[in-house]
Amino acid sequence: ADRLVETFCTLVAIDSPPGEEDEVAEHIAETVAAMGFDVKEDSYGNLIASKGVYEATAVEEILILSAHMDTVEPGRGVVPVINGEEIMSQGDTVLGGDCKAGIAAILEGVRSALVSGNDHKPVQLVFTREEEIGLVGAKNLDYTMILGKRAVVFDGEGAPNVLTDASPTYLRFDIRVVGRGAHAGVEPEKGLSAATIAADLVLGLPLGRIDDETTMNIGVIEGGSARNA
Template identity: 55%
Template sequence: MINEERLVQSFCELVKIDSPSDEEEAVAQHLIPRLEKLGLQVARDAHGNVIATEPGENPLLLSAHMDTVEPGRGIKPSVIGDRVVSDGTTILGGDCKAGVAAIMEGLESIIEDKKAHRPVQVVFTRGEEIGLVGASNLDWSMIKCREAVVFDGNGPVNQITGSSPTYMRFDVTVKGRAAHAGVEPEKGLSAIRIATDIINQLPQGRLDEESTFNVGLISGGSVRNSVPALTTFGGEFRSRNAETFDLLKMQLLTTLEQTRQRYREATIDEDLEVMFQMYQLDPDESIVKLATRVMGEMGMAPDIRPSGGGTDGNVFRLNGIANVVVGMSTNEMHTVNEYVVIPDLVNTAKFCQQVVTFGS
């Protein structure tokens, strides 16, 4: 039986452990003995992902990520009514530690109740928030599963990610020419001015129901009285429509080339990388049928909807692992207003328990 008090305590303990992307070791060390206590064989791959394996045929992969976004240091969770919240100065860390806590409680309850169940393999990844880096570097020779449930969606557990976009990150470096801004500015070539010209020609925000574009980083200049010689900016675009995605890429590259023609004495370099690929959920996949049937037996109607985000599920699919991404009870993720609804968290743990024990 799911122990609500233990679940909430486990979640709060997890979010108190700082684990911004690339700094997940402390939370990994917290989870490893807990997984071993459940009888799983725990290993790390070369990237530091935690992989816990239970012996048996046809295992089910349960996955969540260990890292959080900033501001995520010194989180102080508190329970107010039926919600867990932060103190308002940081995120809560429900993304994705609510998923981690639900997996752990689901498995603990199965072991305690001595329930027959399908063998599991648990994967807790690093660096999901900075481009699914942990999953992309996962040692697939250690993975024995062909199906997975990824606990990394927004809202209650019955909110299923029906589709996800392709995501491109880009970084642009502009090199101009420095000069004293008060004595001989005409000898300078402002890298900041060139960068802002580029940014002003690019789209921004929501472009349609399937596509977004964002410039989220910019840095340039060294002192107030110098024409800036170097500026960098970075951003992303994503779309669930392949044609729109290609058009956005073309627009970015065309804008950069046109700017090079206008500022021939400047150097403009770009670095583009596709971080994950789009997918459309197939309702006839066996893992989707299993998840929706379990939800139905729990009295919840599956709510399949598109997402503008990516998860480790995108990477799993590229590597031949059919999966379903379910809600983990967190809301307003990536903000200081993030909160976890406790009844939803309990249902997420119950779903984990029941999807593993179904048919056994």
């Protein structure tokens, strides 16, 4: 437990806002390399560390453990403070537990497995960049370097023994309706109302709860530039 806390505190003390993960990536790479992992970096700067995967007889044997290296702002100059069984940030920064706690758990879990001397599955560790600004690192991950098919991502909440197999997300889109301008008092017949078209469109959309897992809403409607057109 003490080693895990030390690992976590070391990680959160390294600044790693989105796009500035190089220092923490270097620290992680050195740590897992010392455990005997083959460490590589893809073209986007994501880390992929492998142990025993090249000797695996089937991809089903390989276990992938993953976490992201960046933290939200304000996350520079974090000073972790241990207060009993809690770890908090000193000052006006976030602690950076998302996702440094996940990284620490992976590192400690792997280290403990290796120290035990027991047999373990071939494992790949995947540490991605820029998760907090839209999963950018994961979207640019070189998946040709990933040899396994099963992964556990250490980036959730709740009890340690709970696995999440689905989580909320959202899609957003903009619709632009273009009408035809005409003077409302002189020649309204020549006009084509974008507002009327948009209203018909809205009435035809399945708003509210669509099914057990899906809802839909309209957030913003705006338009027009003159009252008489």
